[in-house]
Amino acid sequence: MSNEKLSIQDLVDAIAQRTGYSKKRSDDFLRVLQTTIEEGLIKDGLVKIKGFGTFKLVWNEARKSVNVQTGKEYIIPGHNKVSFIPEAIVKDTINESSTPVSGVKPPINPLEKLNEQAEEIKIIISELKDLVPDAEGTNGSIDLIEAPAMPLEKGDDLVAEEAKKAEVITETKPIEKKEDNKEAKTPVVAPVAETQAASEPQKTHERDLPVKKKKRVWILAIVIVFALLVAGGVYVEFQNVQFFFTHLMDDYDAPHPTKKAQPIVAKQPVLVTARKQLPAKDTVKAVQPKQQSKAVEKKAVQTPVVTTKPQPKVDNTKSNTKKVATEPKIEQKTVQKAEPKAQKSNKTSIFDKPRVYKTFICIETIEKGSHLTLIAQKYYGYKTFWVYIYEANKDKISNPESLPVGFKVKVPKLDAELIDLKNPTCKKYAQELEAKYVQK
Amino acid sequence: MNNKELQTALAAKLEMSTSEVDLFLQSTVDAMVDQLKANKTINIQGFGSFEVRKKEERVTVNPLTKVRSMVPSKLSLAFKTSTVYKDKIKDLPRHE
Numbered sequence: 370m371s372n373e374k375l376s377i378q379d380l381v382d383a384i385a386q387r388t389g390y391s392k393k394r395s396d397d398f399l400r401v402l403q404t405t406i407e408e409g410l411i412k413d414g415l416v417k418i419k420g421f422g423t424f425k426l427v428w429n430e431a432r433k434s435v436n437v438q439t440g441k442e443y444i445i446p447g448h449n450k451v452s453f454i455p456e457a458i459v460k461d462t463i464n465e466s467s468t469p470v471s472g473v474k475p476p477i478n479p480l481e482k483l484n485e486q487a488e489e490i491k492i493i494i495s496e497l498k499d500l501v502p503d504a505e506g507t508n509g510s511i512d513l514i515e516a517p518a519m520p521l522e523k524g525d526d527l528v529a530e531e532a533k534k535a536e537v538i539t540e541t542k543p544i545e546k547k548e549d550n551k552e553a554k555t556p557v558v559a560p561v562a563e564t565q566a567a568s569e570p571q572k573t574h575e576r577d578l579p580v581k582k583k584k585r586v587w588i589l590a591i592v593i594v595f596a597l598l599v600a601g602g603v604y605v606e607f608q609n610v611q612f613f614f615t616h617l618m619d620d621y622d623a624p625h626p627t628k629k630a631q632p633i634v635a636k637q638p639v640l641v642t643a644r645k646q647l648p649a650k651d652t653v654k655a656v657q658p659k660q661q662s663k664a665v666e667k668k669a670v671q672t673p674v675v676t677t678k679p680q681p682k683v684d685n686t687k688s689n690t691k692k693v694a695t696e697p698k699i700e701q702k703t704v705q706k707a708e709p710k711a712q713k714s715n716k717t718s719i720f721d722k723p724r725v726y727k728t729f730i731c732i733e734t735i736e737k738g739s740h741l742t743l744i745a746q747k748y749y750g751y752k753t754f755w756v757y758i759y760e761a762n763k764d765k766i767s768n769p770e771s772l773p774v775g776f777k778v779k780v781p782k783l784d785a786e787l788i789d790l791k792n793p794t795c796k797k798y799a800q801e802l803e804a805k806y807v808q809k
Numbered sequence: 810m811n812n813k814e815l816q817t818a819l820a821a822k823l824e825m826s827t828s829e830v831d832l833f834l835q836s837t838v839d840a841m842v843d844q845l846k847a848n849k850t851i852n853i854q855g856f857g858s859f860e861v862r863k864k865e866e867r868v869t870v871n872p873l874t875k876v877r878s879m880v881p882s883k884l885s886l887a888f889k890t891s892t893v894y895k896d897k898i899k900d901l902p903r904h905e
Contacts, residue, residue, distance in 0.1 A: 373848075373849045373850065374849070374850045374852050374858075375844055375849050375850065375851045375852065376852055376854065377852075377853055377854060379844075380837070380841065380844070383840035383843070383844070384833065384836050384837050384840050387836035387839065387840060388832055388833060388836045390833075395833070397823065398819075398823060398830075401819060401822050401823055402819060402833075402834070402837065403855070403856050405815065405818050405819055405822065407856060407894065407897075409810035409814075409818070410810075410898065411897075411898065411901060412810070413810045416810045416815060417810065417811045417812050417815070418815065418834070418838065420835065420838045420839075421838045421841070422886070422888075426898060428903045447903065448899045448900070449898045449899060449901050449903070450890070450895075450898075451857065451888070451890045451898065452888075453859075453886075453887075453888030455885075455886040459886055460886065462842060463842070463845060463846055463861055463884050463885075463886055464883055464884050480877070482879075
């Protein structure tokens with residue numbers, strides 16, 4: 370909060386100006402004052418300066434503490450500390466003068482604030498209570514909780530299949546297809562949200578909220594959006610479940626296709642892109658129903674749920690397929706995201722996973738002038754890899770910089786990938802580790 | 810050591826009259842408070858630094874009545890001992 374630091378010199382100038390004495394005299398006075406206070410504190414343990422405050426020596430008892438790094442307990446010995454208590458006059462003058470500068474807010478009635486918060490919470494709760502039955506009736510509350518998890522399990526296959534069916538429909542009706550694509554870009558909830566949004570504002574009016582409380586309105590808006598998202602999710606989910614059952618009934622006679630499906634998937638890893646092109650090339654897809662099926666089966670591999678053979682059956686209403694057709698887009702994204710992540714983790718796994726040192730090449734005895742880096746150079750061909758030796762002997766080495774003569778160092782056998790001299794990331798990683806340990 | 814003792818000690822060292830010392834002491838205090846008011850930190854080398862700090866507003870509860878009340882934010886004068894002086898007094902025997 371301070372914007373300027375003043376030294377004794379500045380203070381001397383101010384004093385000289387006030388007293389009318391020379392600067393030298395003021396300087397002398399200030400220095401003597403300082404030493405006198407210091408001595409007085411040491412002698413009496415208390416120095417009082419009228420109109421300013423009191424300096425006091427305070428004794429801090431010895432206490433136990435724990436070294437955060439090593440976890441060892443140690444005792445902080447008892448010691449003296451200076452405490453300064455300003456006089457009330459000083460406190461007041463500082464506060465009254467600086468209030469406009471620091472922009473202290475006028476005190477708010479705390480009760481008012483708390484009441485406001487309580488009411489907001491009440492509204493949120495009632496909002497949630499209102500919305501749940503609106504969305505799905507009695508089983509809404511159950512679905513509400515399951516909603517995030519369900520699409521991953523059942524949703525994946527179902528939606529994929531449904532999407533396929535949607536495709537089949539749209540092959541005959543290309544105009545409707547376009548509409549579907551548009552919807553696919555907007556979030557799934559959007560269509561549902563719109564219908565419910567119409568009913569929402571009425572509720573807010575019924576509660577006759579005071580317009581001046583902007584904050585509350587904001588929170589309301591957030592709550593409504595959130596509730597609509599949940600409701601939309603529940604709605605779509607419910608339809609999925611419905612569809613799942615009807616679909617199961619339809620394909621009850623169909624044989625288990627999962628085993629057949631998997632080998633095909635292995636051959637074609639670029640399924641996601643294949644699906645992307647779907648909306649653009651309707652005719653091509655119509656000729657190649659296999660590719661579509663692969664997309665489905667790929668998901669089947671990820672989530673082992675019973676999938677059914679791709680069948681060009683269309684016995685569902687259009688509203689169903691339309692809604693569901695919007696979902697696969699989102700899934701595609703998630704799948705695509707997941708894949709590069711997995712690759713990354715594979716690459717960095719050597720460095721990320723905790724190293725366990727079980728096998729050792731040999732045991733080196735430290736001689737005079739020997740150092741971990743020299744051992745690392747000898748065995749690994751690069752001195753910075755000493756960090757791994759250190760890690761392997763961490764429990765015995767307190768200071769890696771200087772080891773006692775005669776100390777036996779176990780040289781661990783390291784993963785070839787970890788100490789690959791051709792790989793710059795290995796060296797870089799070792800250097801990072803080195804910086805970490807040396808700092809300690 | 811109260812104010813009077815401090816004045817006499819200073820007067821003895823500086824070979825000044827106590828009234829002079831009083832004047833100096835008063836003007837020193839005034840000068841310091843003035844600077845602190847202007848939101849400046851005063852650093853006295855080898856001893857410590859004075860600084861004005863802002864205490865944020867907070868809610869307190871009266872333990873007896875359970876009434877919640879808001880304590881407004883305020884400024885307070887803080888003194889931070891320099892490490893040099895800290896080390897000097899650290900190993901002193903306990904007072905009193």
